[in-house]
Amino acid sequence: MANNASVIEDEVMAFIQMKASDDAAFNAMALRLFKHQAQFNVPFQRFCQMRGKTPRTVTHWFDIPAVPINAFKDLDLTCTPTSQCGRVFMTSGTTRGDVKGRHYHPSLRVYDASVRLNFERQLMSQKSKIRIGILFPTVDMMPNSSLAHYLQLALAHFGTPNSQYFMEPSGLDIEALAQVLQQAEKNHEPIALLGASYSMVHAMDALIASGLNFKLPTMSWLFDTGGFKGQSREIEMDSFYTQLSNTFGVPRSQCFNMYGMTELSTQLYDAGNSSTPSVKRGPHWIRTRVIDPISGQDMPKGERGILVHTDLANYNSVTTLLTEDVGIATDDGFILLGRAQGAQAKGCSLAVEDFLQAARV
Amino acid sequence: MTVLQFTAGYVPSIAHEDLAWHTLTYGAGDTRLEVKVPLLTPAQILAVSQHIKSAVRTHIKTMAVSDIVRAIDVAILRLLDVNHEDRKRIDTLLPIATGMDANMLRHHFSEYLQTFRALQLHRFIAEDFSNPKMLDEFQPRITGGWTKAVGADLVTHIWAGNVPGLPLWSLISGLLVKAGTVGKVSSAEPICASIFAKVLADVEPRLADCLSIIWWPTEDVDISSYLFQQSDIVLAYGGNSALSAIQNQVPVTTRFLPHGHKLSFGMVSTSALSVVRAKRVASQAALDIARYEQQGCYSPQMFYVERGAQVSPQEFAQSLASELAALAHKYPRASLSLEEASHIASWRESHEFAMLQNSGIQVLGDKQDAFVVVYSDAPLSLNPSPLNRCVTVVAVDSLLDVMPLLKDQRPYLQTTGLATDPETLLQLGEALALAGVTRICAIGEMTSPAAGWHHDGRFSLADLVNMVDIETSTEEAANQLTHYEL
Numbered sequence: 111m112a113n114n115a116s117v118i119e120d121e122v123m124a125f126i127q128m129k130a131s132d133d134a135a136f137n138a139m140a141l142r143l144f145k146h147q148a149q150f151n152v153p154f155q156r157f158c159q160m161r162g163k164t165p166r167t168v169t170h171w172f173d174i175p176a177v178p179i180n181a182f183k184d185l186d187l188t189c190t191p192t193s194q195c196g197r198v199f200m201t202s203g204t205t206r207g208d209v210k211g212r213h214y215h216p217s218l219r220v221y222d223a224s225v226r227l228n229f230e231r232q233l234m235s236q237k238s239k240i241r242i243g244i245l246f247p248t249v250d251m252m253p254n255s256s257l258a259h260y261l262q263l264a265l266a267h268f269g270t271p272n273s274q275y276f277m278e279p280s281g282l283d284i285e286a287l288a289q290v291l292q293q294a295e296k297n298h299e300p301i302a303l304l305g306a307s308y309s310m311v312h313a314m315d316a317l318i319a320s321g322l323n324f325k326l327p328t329m330s331w332l333f334d335t336g337g338f339k340g341q342s343r344e345i346e347m348d349s350f351y352t353q354l355s356n357t358f359g360v361p362r363s364q365c366f367n368m369y370g371m372t373e374l375s376t377q378l379y380d381a382g383n384s385s386t387p388s389v390k391r392g393p394h395w396i397r398t399r400v401i402d403p404i405s406g407q408d409m410p411k412g413e414r415g416i417l418v419h420t421d422l423a424n425y426n427s428v429t430t431l432l433t434e435d436v437g438i439a440t441d442d443g444f445i446l447l448g449r450a451q452g453a454q455a456k457g458c459s460l461a462v463e464d465f466l467q468a469a470r471v
Numbered sequence: 472m473t474v475l476q477f478t479a480g481y482v483p484s485i486a487h488e489d490l491a492w493h494t495l496t497y498g499a500g501d502t503r504l505e506v507k508v509p510l511l512t513p514a515q516i517l518a519v520s521q522h523i524k525s526a527v528r529t530h531i532k533t534m535a536v537s538d539i540v541r542a543i544d545v546a547i548l549r550l551l552d553v554n555h556e557d558r559k560r561i562d563t564l565l566p567i568a569t570g571m572d573a574n575m576l577r578h579h580f581s582e583y584l585q586t587f588r589a590l591q592l593h594r595f596i597a598e599d600f601s602n603p604k605m606l607d608e609f610q611p612r613i614t615g616g617w618t619k620a621v622g623a624d625l626v627t628h629i630w631a632g633n634v635p636g637l638p639l640w641s642l643i644s645g646l647l648v649k650a651g652t653v654g655k656v657s658s659a660e661p662i663c664a665s666i667f668a669k670v671l672a673d674v675e676p677r678l679a680d681c682l683s684i685i686w687w688p689t690e691d692v693d694i695s696s697y698l699f700q701q702s703d704i705v706l707a708y709g710g711n712s713a714l715s716a717i718q719n720q721v722p723v724t725t726r727f728l729p730h731g732h733k734l735s736f737g738m739v740s741t742s743a744l745s746v747v748r749a750k751r752v753a754s755q756a757a758l759d760i761a762r763y764e765q766q767g768c769y770s771p772q773m774f775y776v777e778r779g780a781q782v783s784p785q786e787f788a789q790s791l792a793s794e795l796a797a798l799a800h801k802y803p804r805a806s807l808s809l810e811e812a813s814h815i816a817s818w819r820e821s822h823e824f825a826m827l828q829n830s831g832i833q834v835l836g837d838k839q840d841a842f843v844v845v846y847s848d849a850p851l852s853l854n855p856s857p858l859n860r861c862v863t864v865v866a867v868d869s870l871l872d873v874m875p876l877l878k879d880q881r882p883y884l885q886t887t888g889l890a891t892d893p894e895t896l897l898q899l900g901e902a903l904a905l906a907g908v909t910r911i912c913a914i915g916e917m918t919s920p921a922a923g924w925h926h927d928g929r930f931s932l933a934d935l936v937n938m939v940d941i942e943t944s945t946e947e948a949a950n951q952l953t954h955y956e957l
Contacts (some may be wrong), residue, residue: 405838
């Protein structure tokens with residue numbers, strides 16, 4: 111059978127453009143994609159055989175084998191040959207030396223639609239456009255970063271014409287940022303600042319060092335994503351949002367955190383960070399389970415487990431991903447608790463995590 | 472839900488109500504355990520140190536080593552009696568505190584205690600002191616002069632909780648050289664040392680004031696640095712980052728004896744790979760892996776197996792997997808934290824992906840099994856596993872080929888479990904010694920070091936004393952100063 115990639119793509123487009131979907135529709139679409147991926151994504155096919163899970167035996171999306179995100183480092187997980195994939199997003203490669211995970215996209219039609227629809231619903235409920243300031247490199251500076259692409263898309267679709275980047279190849283342009291924020295304050299023009307969590311820290315530190323803080327107009331909001339990744343000082347989440355709120359004069363309820371991964375095509379958002387940790391929610395085309403990593407079964411409600419996402423916008427790679435993130439399931443989403451650190455060695459037996467730490471020194 | 476309670480620690484010089492107590496909680500499900508540990512103020516630390524130093528002078532330093540051995544022996548004998556209340560308490564509390572299987576703990580704890588009976592202790596002393604009487608009084612040296620081994624007045628022990636009962640090694644070592652002891656128990660296992668101290672005080676009142684068992688939060692550096700200033704020696708077990716933090720607080724004039732991260736492994740030669748022998752070795756290897764869930768510095772994390780015998784390395788790996796599967800019924804694996812479970816799952820999965828890439832890797836057993844055996848047909852450098860019954864079996868053409876594979880881990884090497892014939896034993900021993908290994912033992916004995924072993928290549932007792940020499944010249948000069956005329 112030929113690789114009917116464009117048919118699949120159209121079906122997924124139609125699915126995510128629906129207002130909502132019920133369990134049956136989600137399941138049907140997930141199984142449709144599983145069949146497609148188990149047929150055309152060769153390493154995934156072997157993985158499914160090894161797990162004894164094939165389209166003939168899997169009747170519910172729960173049973174689709176979850177691919178650990180590390181597999182994106184070793185294998186080309188794609189249905190369309192990599193040579194025919196227009197874009198590849200790469201992970202920053204922080205956890206395993208220089209080996210980067212690669213996520214191939216034949217086109218970004220579905221990816222972009224997923225970003226836009228979801229961004230609009232989660233962040234743009236009050237206005238159709240807002241002045242956007244981006245504290246992250248441009249796509250030109252980071253062509254393989256999915257976040258750079260995401261932010262460019264946000265700016266292009268939801269930014270007023272005076273929106274701009276505050277990132278130079280040499281680093282944050284704090285003077286320009288301060289100027290724009292002062293202007294926004296004066297003109298009572300709401301502004302949205304978007305960036306990686308660590309770039310928000312750099313910005314705060316630089317503004318505080320210059321003795322600056324702001325009271326941005328009502329309806330302004332802040333957006334951070336990705337955590338600190340050793341790129342800035344590590345701050346406990348609660349004090350991070352308090353500091354953000356104090357520096358920019360934006361209430362914590364208007365400080366949004368996005369949870370995304372290079373290996374996904376859909377993002378999850380919280381509804382502000384008045385209190386932390388916040389609940390993350392996604393649109394109808396992604397579902398998250400919280401599992402016991404050994405048995406693969408769902409954890410009882412309220413207990414910590416590892417996150418598994420089934421993202422139907424991932425039509426070309428694999429829908430179902432086993433992350434290294436720890437969370438707790440809630441009725442309509444999950445509380446993100448952070449990355450599972452390797453088992454803390456209790457004594458003098460050398461365990462992998464310590465070994466890696468030792469090797470890094 | 473049942474909640475058991477236990478008061479840990481041992482501070483004879485301060486009344487119970489004058490101490491602050493911190494509660495540590497353990498267990499999940501139906502049985503929980505609350506352990507109270509004593510928290511001392513800096514003033515109390517000073518009082519305890521001074522009390523111990525003065526008690527040491529009056530009591531333990533005036534006792535003969537043989538008397539101390541006898542006292543320890545009686546205390547150990549009491550703990551070996553599974554019907555005695557003190558032992559019953561250990562058997563009840565340890566499984567809850569550690570999450571490890573009760574039967575495995577009970578069985579192995581008795582074997583472990585056996586290491587500290589009188590006969591073994593005398594041998595332990597003889598290992599480090601050619602003439603054990605030098606711990607009691609000055610002994611003549613063959614080359615002239617006199618020497619006495621003088622134990623430190625105060626040794627501070629910082630224990631890890633990875634292996635239940637681990638504190639007994641250094642605690643007993645300190646007693647044997649007549650040192651005073653302040654021990655800090657680990658939050659992971661505050662039980663054994665506390666019970667032993669109380670039993671010892673009960674059986675030999677002269678030792679009662681010579682030791683104290685306490686606890687403080689690791690981040691409370693005020694307490695630790697204050698205590699280290701009072702100590703002659705600080706002996707610590709733990710991860711390298713924890714040890715380095717401790718080291719920074721130890722004054723230059725205090726001796727620091729760290730026992731950090733270690734990595735151990737097994738080697739199986741063709742001589743042990745007949746059908747009958749291989750099964751026996753695999754069964755012993757499985758025990759070494761299951762005991763203490765590989766948390767010990769001496770627990771094997773990899774096995775190198777020689778090609779060319781009746782049983783191939785791959786078949787050995789399969790046999791090891793079957794033995795681990797059988798053991799999982801007899802001694803179920805300890806309950807895992809989410810982090811441990813996640814770590815094991817991703818370790819397993821990374822090898823499954825290697826399998827898909829035809830790299831000669833094979834993952835044995837099911838995802839749900841309480842163990843993971845990874846087999847590698849290609850030589851692999853020695854690497855740690857995520858513990859909790861995860862092990863790699865690596866095929867090699869000759870065991871001598873293993874040595875270059877150990878190179879990167881040289882600072883971490885400790886025990887090698889070795890199954891080989893008498894002809895190659897010493898040759899392999901020489902090679903392993905050069906590679907940095909400090910202990911070689913039979914497979915099946917890896918987690919039970921012999922009494923008097925050189926832990927990490929060091930002297931357990933001799934490191935705790937100062938050798939005090941009276942040189943020949945003093946004796947000759949004295950002979951010139953008699954009150955009678957010659």
